[in-house]
Amino acid sequence: MRLLAGGRIRDTYGLPVNVVTGGCWKTDRLLLARPDIFKFIHAADIHLDSPLKGLEQYDGAPVQEIRRAPRNGLVNLVDLAIQQSVNFVLIAGDLYDGDWKDFNTPLFFVLQASRLREAGIPLFLIAGNHDARNRMTRSMQLPDNVVFFSANAPQSVQLSHLDVAIHGQSFATAAVAEDLSAGYPIAVKGCFNIGMLHTSADGRAGHDTYAPCSVEGLKLKGYDYWALGHIHQREILARDPFISFSGNIQGRHIRETGPKGCWLVTVADDHTVAAQFQALDVMRWEIAAVDVSSVNDGDRLLELVHQELQRLHSQSNGLPLAVRVEFHGQTRLHRELEAHRDHYINQVRGVAIDAGRGELWIEKVKFLTIDSSFQQAFRPVDESAMGELTELFAQLRREPDRLLDIGVDLDSLLKKLPSELRAGIDAGNDQHAWLTAVLHQAESLLLNRMHNPTAAAPIPSSKRLVPPRGSKKSSP
């Protein structure tokens, strides 16, 4: 059922639904007794068909598992709703990904919504910033168990048989700067009131600021539950009333680690809320931090990696993992690692196949070690040949613009990349970090090749090269 048309319509159960003033809807289910306890699911940020980022293919990586990951999270959500026989499902915005144009995506959503329809479960949706940007949101005819809140004004739906009132408003445009919650109606008396809102709350790192609001402001409405969306990290802002972000249902890149899913909310007769997290993801992101301070050789290093990967794999409940391996610590192995990155990356991938029994994908290997030797030998005052190089690298780190003086024009080089790939390297502060990493790596590579002329790294083949990019900044 859609909220676009006025007048009398019939809902999923063939029972009449009325429009009342102020955009409030009410169902006439007088014959149905109100249950003592009811259950619903609060999810958000599905970003349907948004791909997992930064996973470069290599032999032995669990390729098939990730191909369908963007959709299987939603399938799991519907399965859970049916299995738990919940009374309704809430999706607090960003059902679709902003730039994605394939009409198969909403068709797939309709298929899943239809499964809920067959199970007699209504689904309540608000549009988030991504949905507002995506034309498909407005074009798809949805099954009649789906209630899509209007973007014009806050609206309310009342489920009489449960004494539940759900209030919500969709995003009209991709960037909503005002506090939408301010316009929400005050709580309906005698009902369990739920507010659905796509918001950045009082601001979260890595997420654009949309529909900002404060916990105090939300509390003033007198609702019993606020189902928030937009922030991908699960977070409880308040417990009385329960105000929370459910987070997204499937991590999409290395900054979205750990289990992802939804809240399964049980409401007792006295409106007491018990929210239980339910994982829905089909592939999980983890960071394996390996301290190599006390490690002197590569074998031991790989042994530590193996142990850490095995530990992560054993905790993943059988889900495939995408793992970023990070080497930390002050070690004499630093230059060896930097200079033979490709070799160690391939070794780590091999170890991952063994430790993860083919269910573990090495997203990237980060070499964050610090050299425990050497840097003292060439002081800036040193005018020796090696000191000259060290000093040059130090200067470049201080003033990256000097790269142009020595004939390295990274900007023109960047222009050879397709624009969307360039964006990943260009983005603000990350470019500085990227440049610093390049300089460190170049220094190690150069010094290592000078001292071990036979150990020059082979030219990386297109198949075997290096971990995927992860520095791209993408707004959720």
Add this chain to the structure above:
Amino acid sequence: MRFLELNLIAFGPFTERRIDLAAGRQGLHLIYGPNEAGKSSSLRAITDFLYGFPTRTSDDFQHPYSNLRIGGRLRHRDGTELNVIRRKANLKSLRCHNDQDHVEDQQLASLLGDVDREFFTTMFAIDHQRLRSGGQEIAAGKGRLGEMLFAAGAGLVDLQNLQQGLQADIDGLLKSSGRSGVVHAGIQEYLVARKTVSDRQVTVETWNRFDGELQAALKRRTSLEEHIGNSCRELDRLTRIHNAVPVIDRWRIRSSAWELLQDAPKLDPDFAEQINPLLISLRTAQTQQSAAEAALRSVEEQLALLAIPIDLLQRSEAIEALRDRIGPYRKSLLDRPGVAAKRELFEQESKEILRDLDRPTELSEIEHFRLSPDKSLRIHELGNRQERLFERLQAERKRCEKIRVEITQAETSQQSFRVSAEFASFRATLRVVQEQGNLESDLANAILELERMQQKSTLAIQQLPLWSGDVRRLESIAVPFPASVDRIDEQRKIAQHSTQTLRQRLFETGEQRESLQQQLSDLESGQAVPTQDDLVHWRQVREVGWLLVLSEWQSRTCDSTLREDFAKQFTPPLDLTTAYQHAVAQSDRIADDLRNDAERVAFKVKLQSDYERAVRLQTKLQQQLAIAETESRAVEADWLALWKPLGITPLSPAEMQDWLRKHESIVQTAAQISDKEQRIERLKLQIADCSQRLISALQQLTPSTNLMGKSLQEMLRLLSDQCEDLQAAVNRQEQLIERLNSNRQELMEVENQYQETNAEWAQLRADWSAEMKHLGLEKNALPAQANLRLSSINELWEKNREMERFRTRLEHIDRDARLFESEVQQLLEQVAPELVGQPTEQAFQILLSKLQSTRLLCQKQESLIDRQSELFQQKQLATEHIEGTTAILEVRMQQANVTALEQLTSAAQRSLDRRSAEANLMELEGQIASFCAGSKLADFLAEVETELQLGESLSHRIEQCSAAIDRLRDQRDLVLGEISRFESEMQKFDGISLASEQNAVCESIAARLDEQFQSLAVLKVASAVLATGIEQHRQKNQGPILNRASQIFQEITLGQFSDLHAEFNLQGEPILAGVRRVDGGGRPAKVLVDGLSDGTCDQLYLALRLASLESWLKVHEPIPFIVDDVLLNFDDGRAVATLKVLAEFSQQTQIIFFTHHQHVVDLAQANLSSQDLFVTLLGSLD
């Protein structure tokens, strides 16, 4: 840093091989070893010692990994020394020289000035191979100066390969044209994948377009199908009318025929079939009636002729009962004689047995021997029990007698045992003494030990230096605490170390000051170097002069005093104008000089500044030294004061520590001696007490034994033996008593049992004699006799029973025969008196045949009576049938409205004709109705009439309609095709994830590209930094290093090359050129690098290396320079020159020169001073 000593404790072929490297200020240490002497191992040992063993090493062929050790003693420039051992371990591989305590790696690292392994091996180690490579690199590099200087400065040998390798890697990723390489391929792949994603995406517009067209096609289909329906209905109507016209014509003809038959009677359709059988049946019944009457009369006549004897028939059952019994009657008459004979035989045999039993042969005697089965069983049982009881009685009596004999024997033995009552007290004594142990042996040992300790103590006191006196005094004195000694020792060491360090630094500072002074005077010796102060001075003079000139020019007045002062500054004094000109010229000249000679000016300023700093440092160091020496003296005084109370003048703290340890040891020994003496006294007392106890016990046991002179152990053994004997006797006595008691108990039990058995035996005998009397035997008869008698009696009774059986059977035969005969006679009297008196069997046969014939007559009579009744019934039936049929036919005649039976058939035919005409009409109307399609017949007929009146023929209209339908159907099929196409297009958009999966592929390519791009950036940066570094290094170092390298090259080439300087090649790159001296005083020739021989290239590389190294050493802690046989390609002259250069170089840092070649050693020894050269032989001396 320099090596003082390298100790190959356990490494490669070496065990505890020390190489002394301490000689000289730094020294050129020539280490000579022939092949297999371990030169290469020693070389490796230096690196492994400084930086640790690699994970895998081949130097374990003699010593396992765990035992590998290299020791070394190093000295920093500041005098700090480090004496450590390196072992093979992952952690804590550096240890103190005792090989126990861990030493932090940082201690060694700080001595090395943080030079790491790679830098050390490239910069501070050179072998023949690297020298050759360096030379070749120079030759191949076409003399490019920057690369040469950089390679030499960094100790590199293949800089060009490195540069080319980087460029090759960059090209592999992305050619500068940007059209090939891995990154380019990746970008293309990404773009293709991106395109595939967008191809696979279904846009909202596409969806809407297909959906709109599908909806329109569906509408068209609905409209066409409506048209088709209407046309079909019209076609159907016309076709029906067309088909109905002939049927309607036929219907009209039949209608007029029916009107002629409509007055005929309406009989049942099967009326004719109903009356025809009735007429036939009436005629048949009349014939049957007359035939039955004739047959009835014939049967009645036959019955009247039959006569039957009734009384015989009435007795027929009795006669047949007797006929059944006549067979047994005949058989029993035949068996009777045999049965009588058998009875007679058994009677005779019974009488025989009675005779054997000594009884009269009368059959009545048998009764005497009637025995019940219980009785005979009892006699058998009594016989068996009698035998068993008798055997048991005998056995029990024998057992009683045997036990009695055993008891008597035991009682006799018991009386012979007697045991001493004091046995327990002897045993207690024995235990007490045994518990003390071997006291005599302990005593002897203790005495021996005491003597030994006393001797040791005396000796230790005599050996303790600085001391005379006995133990007691030594024990009583108060010695200083070892901690105090340590403290003073530490203080002394610190004081000594600081004094020594200060002296060393003072010395070095003095030298430095002198050197600076010398350099200053050298600098000034040619041409005075102007200074900034000179410039300032002359500018001031110029300023004063200008003021004077100005004042004179403006006011024409001038202070003559000032003027004179001004003039005086020039020699000879000049007038104001000239002096001012002079001052201006002088200040300008100094300024010019300062500018033109800036390098020398700066150098002079630096020298002066260094010199002043050296003077200040020297003064400061002298003050510090004085303080340190005062402190050192104070510590010495403390040390003496510490030992004064003991009256001892102490030696060094280490020695006094040893003294204190010895003192402690003596005091401890004295205490042990005292303990030992007390123990000996206690042992003696214990021995006396024990002997007293043993003597007293032994005298009681064996008073006659002589105990004089017996040792404690011997007496102990005697007492122990006695006690063991006594114990054995006691044990035996206890066993005897136990056995006696058990025998008595057993005897009592056996006697009781015997009495019980005896009583049972008497009872049995009494029962037995009673039974024997009954059998007629004596009371003492044996069981066997009794059994024999029993079997005879059984046989007698058996015979008697057989005889009785045969006698009873005879009686039964006679009785049955009599009964049969009387019954036959009685029957004969009743039915055949004529046969009475004839033999029974014969008369009975005649009677039976009579009965048979009478029965046959009876059967005939019965069959005639049955026939009579049957015929009567037939006659009755025929009569009834005739009456019934006539009644029915009368009713039918009324229905057909006729008066005679003969008219019935024609009436039935007319009725059938009427029915047929009516049915025909009905059928035609039905056919017409099938064309009506629901409308009434009359309406339909009217509709047909109307259609027929229209001008156009029906067939033509039907054809037109049919063609229209076909056209509509074609149109509809086209629309259906479109719908199907649109639907199949729409089905492709079923929510499948092709595009999103392709998007994942895109992302993974992007991930790969990102990393490849980073690698590209890294390589580009590395390559550019290297090129820039090379150029900058050249710019900064070209002057000083080239100058120094020139000098070294000149020396090594024995002056053949007088100079090295920079030129430019055609590309404008700076290149190196040498200046070769031409023999015979010709003009020196410029030679480019490609004109140099291989050997000269090597020497050029060495010169550049040494010059770079010198430059490095100026600002760093010196690091030993390890040289491995670099003189192989040098002729003797150049080899000697090189050795001299190295010897000179060894003033700056230690040089360790390894060689396999004796002549190198010889050359060195012949040409170098012994203050610089130190030769160590490896291998041959081992």
